[in-house]
Amino acid sequence: MYNVMLVDDDYPVLEFLSEMIDWDGLGLTLQSTHVNGMSALKEAAENMPDILITDIGMPKLNGIELTKKLKEKNPALLVTILSCHSEFGFAQQALKLNVQEYILKDMLDVNEMIDLLRQFVDKLNNEKKNKINQLKMAQTIEQNKGLMLEKFINKTINHPIHNKKDWQDEAYLLGLQPNQRYMVILCLINQYQSVLHYFQSTDLLNFFVQNVIAEVIENEAVNAVHGQFEKEKSFLFVSLNMEEEVEILKIKGLIKKIQIIFQDTFGISFSFRKGNAAEKPIDIKLQMMKLIEFNVSKICSNIEIENACKYILDNLHRKITLDEVANYLHLNSSYFSRLFKKEIGENFVKYVVKLKMNRAKDLLDQTNYTILEISEMLGYENQSYFNKTFKSFEGLAPIEYRNGKIEWGNMNGVKR
Template sequence: MYKVMLVDDDYPVLEFLSEMINWEDLGLQLQSVHGNGLSALIEAEENMPDILITDIGMPKLNGIELTKKLKEIDPSLLVAILSCHNEFHFAQQALKLNVQEYILKDKLNAEEIVQLLRQFVETLDLETKKKKNQLRLVTTIEQNKGWMLERFINRTIHHPIHSEDVWKEEAQLLGFLPNQNYMVIFCFIDHYQTVIQSFRSTELVHFLVHNVITELMSGEHINAMHGQFYQNESFLFVPLNQEWDKETKKIKNFLQMIQETFQETFGISLLFEMGRPAARPIDIKEQMVNLIDLKDSRNRINNEIANACKYISDNIHRKINLEEVAQYLHLNSSYFSRLFKKEVGETFVKYVVNMKMNRAKELLDQTNYSIIEISELLGYDNQSYFNKTFKGSEGISPIEYRNRLYKREMKI
């Protein structure tokens, strides 16, 4: 229902309008009645009516001033002025404020007021329908904008840029600013298939990622654009000013906030790769392609290291050297050595020793194998060398480790 506010310092008029009109039948709600303009203004600032019926001559704040102030808050407010005055200058002021009706009190007629209110309701219905259509249009445009941006991103990556002017023209339609430096950021979902199985819909996941990032950008007043690229991958374009260092720090903090939001709220691990600032179409394209290649390269490296670690685990019962594993992976041994240390955080030899020592502790804890049998199970030909390696890793000999465990069990 639309809300109506009555304002008049003449109580009989308020009583007449309140009781003689069946507001609900008209699809209206009589929100409130007021004996002066100031009281009406105070309420309207908290609870704005759709229709105002007001007297002109009132204490504290007259009807013209009240109308003016409320129109400043909501220009679409519908107003009918009641007055005992028929002087032209009052009607003139009302017209300047786009007042819909000017009614003389001495000609006040309930049926005429009802007819006026019906017209007001029709006007409000049309306005409501218009707003709904506008909202639907904006929603459609935004949905198409996402689809258009996705196509734009794919064309930029997969096809040559024959004309920078044409590229810029399309980019501006999608929200890119002309001659603006952008930080290009590649976004991707870790363990994508697991996420899809959890949400059971690729469309839902893509919708979720886009809308949450967009809402967070809006909340942080970051005028960036986010567009889908392929399955679990999308791009974020963040405009930069000249203070790139400060902006880059701000962007990193923002990306961390996005990651925390997705992890804590949805259990989704969203990862990012940041490029370098770029403004020219060819430079933006280069950053996008480089970021995709970087991610693919890291995936390949991660797979190689994962395969190496599995190979070590599967062959922990015998001697293993770096050259053997590098050959298994078809990699140069020097390159593999550097790669392994960079990705795992320790040298190949130390990793293998730690794996063997962890396995040795399991055997000492859970089996009755002798120390020499355990050393042989882990590929050591010499028990004394095994003892020395174990003590260097754990600070005590294998027999001391087992005896300490035995003593703890005896106490229990």
Template sequence: MYKVMLVDDDYPVLELLSEAIPWNSLGLRLEGAYENGLAALEAAERSMPDIVITDIGMPKIDGLELVRRLKERKPDLRAAILSCHSEFQYAQQAMKLQVQDYIVKDTLDPDDLQQVLIRFSDSLEQERRLNVERHRLRQMADRSREAMKEKWIQSAVQMPLLQAGGWKEELEAFGLPTDGRTVLPVVGFIDDYRSAKRRFLSDDTLRFAVSNVIEEVVRESSAEAVLFPYSGKEWVVLHSFRPTLTVNGYDVVRQLLERIQSALRRTLKLSMSFVIGEMSGAPEQLKQGLVRLLAGTGQRFYMERGEIAAFRHAAGASGDLFAFYDQASECFRECIMKRDASQAKAKAEEWTRFLRMSGYASETVKDWSLKLLLDIRLKHYSLYSFRASYSAESLNKEVSEIGSLYELRDWLTEHLLSAVSAEETRVRTQRKEVLDACQYVSANLDQRIGLEEVAEYLHLNASYFSRLFKKERGETFIEYVIRTKMERAKELLDQTAHPVAKICEMLGYDNQSYFIKLFKGCTGVTPNDYRNRGA
């Protein structure tokens, strides 16, 4: 609904118009009726109207002055003058203020005013639709230009440089002066990318929002720089400088990057880090610098949130990180078994400090962490029933999106705390006999497991144990055994190259056809189809 304001020092007129006009049926809302211009102006500071109907001659502020001040704040305001004055000079002043209608009170008919309001409402709606369409077209143009820039920078980095002159012309076309200048490249990347993507729902929305903010900062700073989106979480900024002894290009770029960081925090609640490359005087140098920057994930992995750093080669640690694997695995499993959340957080922080000091390659660290969680999941039986997303495939996807050590620490801590919570729930809600049975299954996945033998192990009557297990777990004991073994089979298919026959044997089945039938019953596909699903 469009908001309407009535202003007249003649109260009976206000009362008449307030009651005689069917506001709601016209798609309008009477925001207020005021007896002088000052009161109306003060009310407009709280809620600006779309339409104002005002008298001219009023105390404190007259109608023409009120319209003038309101139009300073809202140029598209629709205004009609309602007055006893019919002299030409008043109408002339109203025309200068672009008042859309001038109604003389002596001949006022509420139906006439209603027609004016309908015309105002229709024109506002038409203008709104035009603005929406202009905004849509502008967004399409902006996205098209962003796509062109993204395609160009990816080609510039990934394809051979055949024509240096053509490169310079293309950069000029994007608005970056290159003649007689050096160019300083920068790579920026979103911190906590997984969290940011969840909040913005898609890569495309996130990329477009970030690009818009950075572009605006670059324009406002009058920097001779151009932004190129490179991927969903990486952006390239090229800043050109004319060689001079009085200007330090690195300081200028750092100031620009700090302004970008501030704008992103303020408008999108996002953090961004940057790596600054080296000054390049020729296209060949610039290409080499960009390749090094974008390949420098090792340096980025160990940077802090919001850090701005000069590019450096990451040497990488010597030695085998997996030599510490058993120690870390036992440490985390102990925290889960003791249901100690604070200890789990402390241990995650402790191992993170170790990894930072050691400086192992980022992919090695991520593989090591992923294997830790998967191993905990396999060995700690309570996690088989812990949330559906906690699978090898989902964990592998999550860890692939992690770009820094602090993100990896938060990710690892999140899963450890969830495991502690699952263990607490398991212990609190299940009978000891059922917990012991699950523990027995977890420890004997390579054996044939039957209801009778487990009941005997627990010193229980088989029939009683069967009913108890079904009541506590919501599935029969045999269903639980099969499901647990099939989960293990999926892990072995994902993480090893063992043939199906070997996996069948490792899970205590001596009939491969029966194993395949069970696997398909649980997953909907055969073991071979499951293993080859991404091929």
């Protein structure tokens, strides 16, 4: 049942509408009648109606002012104005307040009023149904958000982003705002197999981690989204809105809080690897891939090689030499070369080329940069040498690789 409030200083009008309309039959309750706007306003403060039927000219508070004040508290309020005034000025004021109907009293017909009320009931029923559906959808999304985020993160990393708007729409449903800068952070559960053995289920472990981190994010009042990727790896996206120094302190505080809660309460150790700020979908994807590449390359416990791999990833945009990295680490070049191959399993040059070519493939897949621009973005001074290196690595020239991807996308109905 929806509540109706009648307001008119003309008592016969109140009596006529009260008695001539079958309120219950319409699914309505006549909650109150008032002879002035001030009385109606006080009643609405305790019990806001769904429908307001009001006169304009009344003592203490007129119908226009009453409607305005009630609309401020309940914008969805449905309003019919009854008036003796046919002047355009009054109707114009009513239109500005989004009043549903403006009826002249000398043309008032009870059957027309009943039809109007039926329309109001239908409108309120539809709005109620829509709200319930939206609530159910929000509940479903929340319940499945962890799984949806995991699928979204995996799809972002492992598949091309063919349509930026589609990616942003899906990201928005999962809590990532479009055109918002995010710090991308890789989260790692240390000694993963031991932790998994304790929980005995990947799903249970993922659910536990997701809920604990979500609770920390809420308690710390940080605008961030956390989602699972695979096994021990998950991602944290922290929105950036303030000055860089303030944001870095905020992120450090959040990470520290997560580490303390997991370690002190549950005996689980977490590590974090911070990427760079990113806003565009392709830049967010590249940051995620960069963090994963670094984590995959970190297959040894040697801190010097770990730092070398990080340095390489941070400088893929230019030419990198073995001597340069050795100097950065304050190591002898020959010693560094032997140590690198021992720990990584391939020599320095092959490792750098592999990372550059994988990055080139992403840029060919995901962007409209020309091949010359891509070669320059990866530190190649000569496009011909870049083409030769790419073909040696992939078995196709860059243009052939890109055209092949476009043709495959068109065959599958993908818009680039």
